[in-house]
Amino acid sequence: MFELFRKKENLRDRAFMILTLLCAFLPLAAAIGFLILLGGNSAEAFRTFGFGFLVSTQWDPVQELYGALPAISGTLVTTLIALGIAAPLGFISALFLVNAPEWLAYPLSQALDLLAAIPSIIYGMWGLFVLAPVMQECIQPFLADTLGLGKVPFFGEDYNGFGFLTAGLILALMVLPYICAVMRDVFRMTPGPLREAAYGIGCTSWEVASDIVLRHGLRGILGAVFIGLGRALGETMAVLFVIGGIAELPHSLFGSGTTIAATLANNFNEADGLLRSVLFALGLILMLLSLSVQAVAQLYLRNMDRKRGEK
Amino acid sequence: MLKQTLAVAAMGLALCADAAEITVNGVGASFPAPVYRVWTYGFSNVRKNVRVNYQPLGSGAGINQIKAGTANFGGSDKPLEISELSKAGLLQFPMLSGGVVPICNLPGVKNNQLKLDAQVLADIFLGKIKNWSDPRIVALNPGLRLPKLKITVVHRSDSSGTTYIFTDYLAKVSREWAEKVGAGSDVKWPAGIGGSKNPGVCNMVRKSRGAIGYTEYTFAAEYRIPVAMLKNRDGKFVSADSRAFSAAAAHADWKAEEGFRQMLTDQPGNDSWPIVGVTYILIHRDQKNATEARAMLDYFKWCFKSGRATAAKMHYVPMPQNVVDKIADYWKSEITVNGRKNAL
Numbered sequence: 213m214f215e216l217f218r219k220k221e222n223l224r225d226r227a228f229m230i231l232t233l234l235c236a237f238l239p240l241a242a243a244i245g246f247l248i249l250l251g252g253n254s255a256e257a258f259r260t261f262g263f264g265f266l267v268s269t270q271w272d273p274v275q276e277l278y279g280a281l282p283a284i285s286g287t288l289v290t291t292l293i294a295l296g297i298a299a300p301l302g303f304i305s306a307l308f309l310v311n312a313p314e315w316l317a318y319p320l321s322q323a324l325d326l327l328a329a330i331p332s333i334i335y336g337m338w339g340l341f342v343l344a345p346v347m348q349e350c351i352q353p354f355l356a357d358t359l360g361l362g363k364v365p366f367f368g369e370d371y372n373g374f375g376f377l378t379a380g381l382i383l384a385l386m387v388l389p390y391i392c393a394v395m396r397d398v399f400r401m402t403p404g405p406l407r408e409a410a411y412g413i414g415c416t417s418w419e420v421a422s423d424i425v426l427r428h429g430l431r432g433i434l435g436a437v438f439i440g441l442g443r444a445l446g447e448t449m450a451v452l453f454v455i456g457g458i459a460e461l462p463h464s465l466f467g468s469g470t471t472i473a474a475t476l477a478n479n480f481n482e483a484d485g486l487l488r489s490v491l492f493a494l495g496l497i498l499m500l501l502s503l504s505v506q507a508v509a510q511l512y513l514r515n516m517d518r519k520r521g522e523k
Numbered sequence: 524m525l526k527q528t529l530a531v532a533a534m535g536l537a538l539c540a541d542a543a544e545i546t547v548n549g550v551g552a553s554f555p556a557p558v559y560r561v562w563t564y565g566f567s568n569v570r571k572n573v574r575v576n577y578q579p580l581g582s583g584a585g586i587n588q589i590k591a592g593t594a595n596f597g598g599s600d601k602p603l604e605i606s607e608l609s610k611a612g613l614l615q616f617p618m619l620s621g622g623v624v625p626i627c628n629l630p631g632v633k634n635n636q637l638k639l640d641a642q643v644l645a646d647i648f649l650g651k652i653k654n655w656s657d658p659r660i661v662a663l664n665p666g667l668r669l670p671k672l673k674i675t676v677v678h679r680s681d682s683s684g685t686t687y688i689f690t691d692y693l694a695k696v697s698r699e700w701a702e703k704v705g706a707g708s709d710v711k712w713p714a715g716i717g718g719s720k721n722p723g724v725c726n727m728v729r730k731s732r733g734a735i736g737y738t739e740y741t742f743a744a745e746y747r748i749p750v751a752m753l754k755n756r757d758g759k760f761v762s763a764d765s766r767a768f769s770a771a772a773a774h775a776d777w778k779a780e781e782g783f784r785q786m787l788t789d790q791p792g793n794d795s796w797p798i799v800g801v802t803y804i805l806i807h808r809d810q811k812n813a814t815e816a817r818a819m820l821d822y823f824k825w826c827f828k829s830g831r832a833t834a835a836k837m838h839y840v841p842m843p844q845n846v847v848d849k850i851a852d853y854w855k856s857e858i859t860v861n862g863r864k865n866a867l
């Protein structure tokens with residue numbers, strides 16, 4: 213590629229080459245720039261609180277004591293709830309979409325893509341105006357009292373419609389189209405002869421789905437889940453509306469808390485001094501969290517490829 | 524042809540130059556934002572060549588941006604100390620006062636029906652009173668049917684001047700609040716859930732049965748959420764309206780040398796609403812651009828004079844005339860343009 217630079221044949225070619233090179237390096241430069249910016253600005257927070265910042269649950273703006281654990285754990289809990297709901301749901305819907313007749317699959321697929329195009333603020337408004345009252349009036353009393361889950365830890369507590377479960381449900385709805393769309397495309401790529409052969413030796417639909425399609429598309433399915441994970445981790449507006457916005461460790465599904473992104477959105481306008489640095493530190497943590505999700509995903513997939521290659 | 528085009532272009536340019544726009548940028552408190560919005564619009568109809576922008580990003584943002592010099596004026600609900608003002612080279616004067624009110628969502632309870640006193644309000648926000656059927660609330664409300672319903676406290680999740688006014692009141696009336704929580708733009712809330720900005724709190728209260736929150740009065744009126752009556756310092760129950768807010772502001776003694784610093788919470792008087800706050804404007808003592816400075820002061824003068832009616836209609840309390848005069852003197856004696864006195 214680089215010998216192109218040495219040849220002096222065409223000025224336009226070279227200019228274009230340089231342009232593409234610059235563009236290609238832009239994302240890398242931006243990523244590094246972000247890391248430097250976040251790291252530099254969060255230095256004060258880490259100097260003040262040390263690495264205890266990561267495990268401290270304090271959040272006292274009057275005395276200027278801050279800890280990151282409530283926001284980190286809230287982020288993880290909402291993301292887990294979202295994926296716990298969206299991944300199986302996406303899998304099942306994708307299976308249906310692939311096997312459904314065209315006249316039904318087409319409009320359903322379109323609806324799915326439409327769902328993916330809805331801005332997150334709309335989900336947030338819907339969550340606040342529609343879902344939160346429904347949660348308070350119906351779903352939370354049903355889970356806690358009718359099913360008797362109120363006495364089990366992680367359920368019960370006061371239900372006011374807001375909190376982790378509501379946020380998780382909205383996130384699930386938001387990541388569902390992504391997960392489902394990727395899975396649908398993965399399932400479509402299962403070679404036809406493979407499936408026909410399975411049916412030919414007498415497999416049921418379920419056996420074809422679980423043993424042929426699922427196995428063939430495992431890599432893509434995990435990819436889909438990781439796409440959803442990445443989106444759920446950093447989602448701000450939709451969560452901000454319904455999470456309840458308090459810096460407390462998650463103690464109940466119906467309880468309120470906060471996430472990293474929601475904490476940033478809430479406080480950034482007004483922050484200065486130490487709090488500003490704390491928010492940058494939270495931003496750094498979120499970025500590293502997303503990066504490590506990426507890294508784990510890549511490693512896992514590479515590992516799986518190797519194993520499958522050996523078979 | 525070319526000549527004609529040039530002539531037209533020149534004329535266009537001349538027209539542009541004639542209507543040269545002066546832009547005055549303000550950033551700050553969201554508490555007075557509704558009336559500022561109406562004021563800037565009203566002012567733009569009077570002075571076509573001046574455009575005033577006000578971004579309600581919050582008091583903290585107002586203070587930060589005026590200090591950084593990125594805005595012509597800043598708005599803050601939290602008055603700065605005189606030492607901080609002189610250190611940053613700023614001047615401070617009050618623009619309006621207004622009430623902060625407790626709002627609630629209780630089935631069957633309408634506006635001005637629920638009565639609360641300072642102790643009960645503080646204990647609700649401390650999380651010590653957890654149910655609407657609590658005997659202490661019932662005792663204050665004979666004749667009102669209170670449901671057996673859990674109380675959900677809704678507070679601001681972002682830092683806010685409204686919170687500063689509200690917690691200042693709670694800290695004044697409740698020792699426990701003062702010791703455990705204190706007063707500030709953002710505090711460590713002992714109970715409840717947080718909504719972002721005034722609209723966030725209003726929506727959360729409206730959507731959650733059994734919720735109680737606090738907000739600037741205009742928002743409560745706009746969202747039609749029932750407001751609770753409060754017992755004031757003199758032991759009278761008052762309902763929130765601009766009359767009660769001005770009664771609280773009547774006792775204030777405004778001093779220019781202290782940057783007009785006032786906290787109007789828990790004021791004496793039979794009719795005084797107990798939670799009233801003042802919103803301030805911050806400007807640079809030394810103005811860089813005389814034209815912009817003049818336009819900005821014109822705007823403030825217009826607000827003090829012609830904006831009064833609008834402010835009162837929106838349930839704010841405009842500054843009394845003697846305070847407005849004091850502020851005008853304060854400008855005259857303090858503001859310099861690039862170091863020169865009496866330049867405006």
